[in-house]
Amino acid sequence: MVVASRLPVDRVDDPDDPDRAPEWRRSPGGLVTALEPVMRAANGVWVGWPGSAGPALGPFEADGMPLVGVGLSEADVADFYEGFCNATLWPLYHDVIVPPMFHREWWESYVTVNRRFAEAAAEQAAADATVWVNDYQLQLVPGMLRAMRGDVRIGFFNHIPFPGYEIFAQLPWRRQIIDGLLGADLLGFQRHSDTTNFLRACRRAAGRTTRGSLIRVPDPAGVREVRAAAFPVSIDAAAFGELARRGDVLARAREIREAIGKPDVVLLGVDRLDYTKGIRHRLEAYSELLDEGRLQSPGAVLIQVASPSRERVEQYRLLRDEVEVTVGRINGDHGELGSTPVHYLHQSYPREEMAALYLAADVMLVTSLRDGMNLVAKEFVACRNDETGTLVLSEFTGAADELVGAYLVNPHDIEGLKDTIMRAVTASPAEARRRMRSMRRRVYENDVAHWAASFLDALKGSPHHQRQGVSS
Numbered sequence: 174m175v176v177a178s179r180l181p182v183d184r185v186d187d188p189d190d191p192d193r194a195p196e197w198r199r200s201p202g203g204l205v206t207a208l209e210p211v212m213r214a215a216n217g218v219w220v221g222w223p224g225s226a227g228p229a230l231g232p233f234e235a236d237g238m239p240l241v242g243v244g245l246s247e248a249d250v251a252d253f254y255e256g257f258c259n260a261t262l263w264p265l266y267h268d269v270i271v272p273p274m275f276h277r278e279w280w281e282s283y284v285t286v287n288r289r290f291a292e293a294a295a296e297q298a299a300a301d302a303t304v305w306v307n308d309y310q311l312q313l314v315p316g317m318l319r320a321m322r323g324d325v326r327i328g329f330f331n332h333i334p335f336p337g338y339e340i341f342a343q344l345p346w347r348r349q350i351i352d353g354l355l356g357a358d359l360l361g362f363q364r365h366s367d368t369t370n371f372l373r374a375c376r377r378a379a380g381r382t383t384r385g386s387l388i389r390v391p392d393p394a395g396v397r398e399v400r401a402a403a404f405p406v407s408i409d410a411a412a413f414g415e416l417a418r419r420g421d422v423l424a425r426a427r428e429i430r431e432a433i434g435k436p437d438v439v440l441l442g443v444d445r446l447d448y449t450k451g452i453r454h455r456l457e458a459y460s461e462l463l464d465e466g467r468l469q470s471p472g473a474v475l476i477q478v479a480s481p482s483r484e485r486v487e488q489y490r491l492l493r494d495e496v497e498v499t500v501g502r503i504n505g506d507h508g509e510l511g512s513t514p515v516h517y518l519h520q521s522y523p524r525e526e527m528a529a530l531y532l533a534a535d536v537m538l539v540t541s542l543r544d545g546m547n548l549v550a551k552e553f554v555a556c557r558n559d560e561t562g563t564l565v566l567s568e569f570t571g572a573a574d575e576l577v578g579a580y581l582v583n584p585h586d587i588e589g590l591k592d593t594i595m596r597a598v599t600a601s602p603a604e605a606r607r608r609m610r611s612m613r614r615r616v617y618e619n620d621v622a623h624w625a626a627s628f629l630d631a632l633k634g635s636p637h638h639q640r641q642g643v644s645s
């Protein structure tokens with residue numbers, strides 16, 4: 174069983190026809206990209222929220238997957254999802270790029286909603302089931318679920334960074350979060366540095382003793398040992414590679430280049446519209462390269478896909494305004510009739526269109542200020558079957574640990590970012606191929622099946638798992 178704040182699909186109702194059966198649309202984010210193929214292969218149950226306020230849906234099936242829909246009221250969406258998850262934890266865990274907000278009523282809602290998820294999981298999990306809880310929205314679920322169902326094996330994976338202790342310590346509820354997480358048998362993180370940050374938080378915030386990757390936790394049956402380790406998440410590389418071989422996708426990639434005026438160089442950014450992604454830094458660097466004549470429009474074009482995200486959270490609204498003003502300024506300064514230096518698309522696209530965009534690009538720009546992994550970087554690499562194309566990649570992404578063939582960059586250093594973009598634009602075909610080949614090897618070897626298998630194998634072998642009988 175997977176438990177995640179979101180289901181892999183969002184429920185979309187027709188406001189003009191409330192009697193019409195809902196449609197189901199793929200939900201955004203890296204978590205779904207990673208877990209969907211794993212759950213399809215395992216035929217496991219997925220417990221999550223369908224993305225809009227409404228009652229619990231219970232068990233149902235959509236898109237061929239067994240799902241259990243947890244309900245959130247309008248107040249839960251405001252206090253739990255938009256509040257504690259996305260205006261407290263999200264900025265805190267991403268190194269306070271914007272100031273996190275601490276509100277006691279948001280915390281209360283986080284506890285209530287986490288309990289609801291734990292209850293849904295406890296109700297639906299088979300005897301001795303393996304339950305895999307995911308991400309920062311549900312950090313109390315492992316502890317709550319363990320109290321309800323001592324028979325199940327509990328894994329937790331954090332898809333976003335775990336911050337250094339000096340930052341984590343700001344959280345008024347730091348002790349409760351650590352205790353909740355330590356209900357799991359195994360805790361997985363993206364990078365080794367996230368794991369060491371977490372181990373330190375266990376010692377400092379909760380007074381736990383750690384030995385290597387093991388944390389000692391008092392338990393009614395004695396002492397449990399919980400393991401924390403890095404498992405870098407990935408994608409279904411072969412599926413992306415296949416998609417990028419399809420005739421219609423290749424034709425669409427050619428069509429995209431024609432539609433934007435057959436430029437010499439296509440730069441591409443693909444992100445949720447989120448302040449962690451460094452979209453403003455990227456636009457600033459591109460704009461200065463145009464100002465300085467190092468890149469020229471219409472020879473160079475930037476396509477920026479910014480998929481809508483968390484649109485009612487204030488910082489996201491502010492970011493959208495800033496990005497759109499900047500895009501407007503660049504196009505005003507450098508555009509001509511019939512040529513546009515930035516094609517900005519505030520939309521979400523199906524996977525086929527994404528693959529076509531990856532193929533249409535020459536240089537992929539991933540300039541996150543902080544990012545757990547960044548699966549877009551891996552998707553781009555997986556699609557480049559002909560080994561062309563270059564990747565500019567922020568060193569503050571989890572992907573930077575693995576994709577050493579990328580042009581690594583500190584996105585805060587605008588001069589460095591500009592120089593790195595130019596190196597990626599002007600790389601010789603042989604150099605680009607050498608780098609792409611090494612990245613492709615890595616992405617195809619360490620794919621999502623490898624990630625899931627290593628996490629689940631480690632969970633199976635996790636130390637001192639106590640069997641206490643089924644209590645539901």
Ligand code: F6P
Pocket residue numbers: 178179201202203204205259308309332333482483
């Ligand atoms: O991958 C990180 C993540 O926050 C997921 O947990 C989440 O589902 C996704 O990004 C998209 O965010 P949201 O669910 O808030 O739209």
